[in-house]
Amino acid sequence: MGRVRGEAGRVSRRGLLGGGVAVAGVAGAFVTGRATADEAPPAGGASASRAPSYDFRGVRQAGIVTPAQDRLHFAALDVVTDSREELMTLLRAWTVAAERMTTGLPAGEIGPVEGSLDLPPDDTGEAIGLAASGLTITFGFGPSLFRDAEGRDRFGLADRQPEALRDLPHFPADLLDPARSGGDLCIQACADDPQVAVHAVRNLVRIGFGTTSVRWSQLGFGRTSSTSVTQDTPRNLFGFKDGTANVRAEEAVALEENVWVGSSDDASAAWLVGGSYLVARRINMTIEVWDRQPLGDQEAFVGRTKGSGAPLSGGEELSTPDFAMPGRGGPIIAADAHVRIVHPDQHGGARMLRRGYNFVDGTDALGGLDAGLFFVAYVRDPRTGFTPVQNAMAKHDALMEYLKTTGSALFAVPPGIGPDEFVGQALFD
Ligand SMILES: C=CC1=C(C)c2cc3[nH]c(cc4nc(cc5[nH]c(cc1n2)c(C)c5CCC(=O)O)C(CCC(=O)O)=C4C)c(C)c3C=C
Numbered sequence: 420m421g422r423v424r425g426e427a428g429r430v431s432r433r434g435l436l437g438g439g440v441a442v443a444g445v446a447g448a449f450v451t452g453r454a455t456a457d458e459a460p461p462a463g464g465a466s467a468s469r470a471p472s473y474d475f476r477g478v479r480q481a482g483i484v485t486p487a488q489d490r491l492h493f494a495a496l497d498v499v500t501d502s503r504e505e506l507m508t509l510l511r512a513w514t515v516a517a518e519r520m521t522t523g524l525p526a527g528e529i530g531p532v533e534g535s536l537d538l539p540p541d542d543t544g545e546a547i548g549l550a551a552s553g554l555t556i557t558f559g560f561g562p563s564l565f566r567d568a569e570g571r572d573r574f575g576l577a578d579r580q581p582e583a584l585r586d587l588p589h590f591p592a593d594l595l596d597p598a599r600s601g602g603d604l605c606i607q608a609c610a611d612d613p614q615v616a617v618h619a620v621r622n623l624v625r626i627g628f629g630t631t632s633v634r635w636s637q638l639g640f641g642r643t644s645s646t647s648v649t650q651d652t653p654r655n656l657f658g659f660k661d662g663t664a665n666v667r668a669e670e671a672v673a674l675e676e677n678v679w680v681g682s683s684d685d686a687s688a689a690w691l692v693g694g695s696y697l698v699a700r701r702i703n704m705t706i707e708v709w710d711r712q713p714l715g716d717q718e719a720f721v722g723r724t725k726g727s728g729a730p731l732s733g734g735e736e737l738s739t740p741d742f743a744m745p746g747r748g749g750p751i752i753a754a755d756a757h758v759r760i761v762h763p764d765q766h767g768g769a770r771m772l773r774r775g776y777n778f779v780d781g782t783d784a785l786g787g788l789d790a791g792l793f794f795v796a797y798v799r800d801p802r803t804g805f806t807p808v809q810n811a812m813a814k815h816d817a818l819m820e821y822l823k824t825t826g827s828a829l830f831a832v833p834p835g836i837g838p839d840e841f842v843g844q845a846l847f848d
């Protein structure tokens with residue numbers, strides 16, 4: 420009791436342990452490896468050894484084209500107040516905390532162990548000694564933030580609800596758990612250290628106490644996409660390279676066409692221009708059944724080889740698939756192969772920026788792994804960029820026999836912010 424508050428706000432998490440260099444403030448922290456969300460990644464990518472940090476402020480929110488980090492903690496929250504002011508206050512507080520944590524600082528300026536012994540700390544402490552670890556925090560707004568289930572305007576925002584921001588349709592073969600679906604707000608925290616990602620979400624949830632409650636959350640590991648040409652293609656839990664044909668940070672034109680909301684897209688959503696839509700789908704994979712399928716069948720279902728990830732029509736991983744090449748009794752890339760069904764050629768050229776993660780949430784009642792892909796994709800318009808692709812998959816894709824979608828949500832992700840702005844501010848102006 421009576422302990423004097425120190426200058427913990429001026430000390431990095433590493434500095435708190437005494438093992439690192441205390442920094443003079445946010446601007447000076449972890450300069451090495453620092454990048455803005457729109458920049459190409461620092462040389463070497465987001466390797467833990469270089470421990471880069473990414474600016475929270477910028478033209479775009481970080482965590483979209485940022486080279487996909489290894490770990491995810493995703494949370495969907497419901498707003499439990501009716502007050503627009505309280506919602507804005509929360510977004511202001513989240514902005515301050517997110518900017519600090521992505522720099523490697525504690526969530527609050529007092530810090531986890533420097534404050535009064537009589538008060539709860541303004542940071543929970545489990546990231547003491549950990550670097551920024553490439554942490555990005557990306558915020559989104561769900562359809563239910565604008566209108567409740569009865570269509571009532573909750574916060575005076577209804578006339579700003581984008582046309583495209585409606586609940587996703589119920590797709591054939593969806594087995595959705597409402598408790599794992601939807602949400603007024605979302606937080607996507609990605610980092611190369613799982614504890615840093617969990618710390619970020621935990622502290623934002625703590626700050627939101629009384630204004631928000633967590634609806635559902637998902638941990639992920641082993642990114643299943645590359646979002647930069649500097650990254651190797653990782654593998655999903657079926658053992659296949661995943662992310663080969665993804666939209667990359669370096670593809671400026673493709674990003675404008677497929678990922679960023681344009682100025683003429685929606686008159687009621689000027690606040691979203693330069694942002695994107697985040698589609699989240701929790702897809703269980705029946706691992707044990709898949710593992711009993713012959714290698715040749717597994718490759719036929721995907722349309723690529725399991726080893727190199729090359730299309731079955733030949734070449735290397737990055738070779739263009741030849742969907743017309745004949746095979747035995749039909750095209751060599753089968754009519755129901757995943758890469759054929761979802762290919763942009765089948766969907767008016769629509770591409771998406773995939774940013775999903777593997778998950779294993781223990782075992783189910785039958786002893787099988789409760790495991791799969793937490794599919795995350797950023798699209799300019801889900802009505803053209805996601806829904807037709809998902810519908811085609813649900814109806815025709817050979818992979819579907821091994822998939823069960825248990826959670827689903829859509830969020831509008833506002834663009835980045837300048838100095839003194841809070842995340843999503845333009846929605847309230
Ligand atoms: C509706 C969109 C998609 C869902 C849902 C989806 C689920 C899903 N995908 C894999 C495995 C792979 N997907 C691959 C490519 C790929 N997938 C989608 C879309 C969805 N996938 C797209 C648009 C693409 C790219 C197609 C192209 O442009 O060629 C691949 C191949 C490698 C790659 O390009 O990434 C694999 C493997 C699983 C296991 C899965 C559900 C659990």
Ligand SMILES: [Fe+2]
Nearest residue numbers: 661757758761
């Ligand atoms: Fe896919």
